[in-house]
Amino acid sequence: MRHALIFAAGLGERMRPLTDRTPKPLLSVRGKPLIVWHLEKLAAIGVHYVVINTSHLADQFPEALGDGSHWGLRIRYAYEGPVPLETGGGMLNALPLLGPEPFIAVSGDVWTDADFSALPAEPVGVAHVLLVDNPPHHAQGDFALDNRGWLRNEGETRLTYSGIGVFRRELLDDWQAVVGHNSGTDAKPPRFKMAPLLRAAIDRGAISGSRHNGIWTDVGTPERLRSLDASD
Secondary structure, three states, rough: EEEHHHHHHHOHHHHOOOHHHHOOOEEEEEEEEEEHHHHHHHHOOOOOOEEEEEEEOOOOHHHHHHHOOOOOOOEEEEOOOOOOHHHHHHHHHHHHHHOOOOEEEEEEEEEEEEHHHOOOOOOOEEEEEEEEEOOOOOOOEEEOOOOOOOOOOOOOOOOEEEEEEEEHHHHOOOOHHHHOOOOOOOOOOOOOHHHHHHHHHHHHEEEEEEOOOOEEEOOOOOHHHHHHOOOO
16 A cells, blocks of 8 residues: 555544644644654555645644655645545545555544554455444444454444544445435535445445454543553
């Protein structure tokens, strides 16, 4: 995989007041911005091109990260406008900057010790996603993982989507037929969540997954940020 996408356009509303002046992915964890941990991991596995979605305080990203040459990367920024496009709309908006092959997509507001090199370069279906044990704030989980490594929308044991996966462009084929029409999807550029696309693809048996048993944190509140920053 030579390309990656980092979702960094969120408003970070639950992180206020920290995000009033700093985008959440640029908040520091253990001495460096959250997003830099991802950039280092991506560079280490041979990714060359990284697209970063931006919206809230967008100008700060190129100021902090530049063109990516510090990590041996080429960074391009996909500005979504003043209103973030959600995960599905953000991925669609970034596609022209990504190559034709599968790409890694990572949420810019998570921290993990997961080994990105363990992700498949070529998913069998339209995506392969990393799942983690359910955190206290999301105890119901998202998806089940069967014993053959395929995701299911229903199951006795549900896990949480980590915000990390490998995707094919085909996931977004006919996206509007899946998501439907509303004020967001009819906007230009369209704004919609990726979850309906994932669930529809899971119903077709087209998304595989793996379970990460190590450290993973959704850095969604100042308290979680402080806890992560203080941990070893």
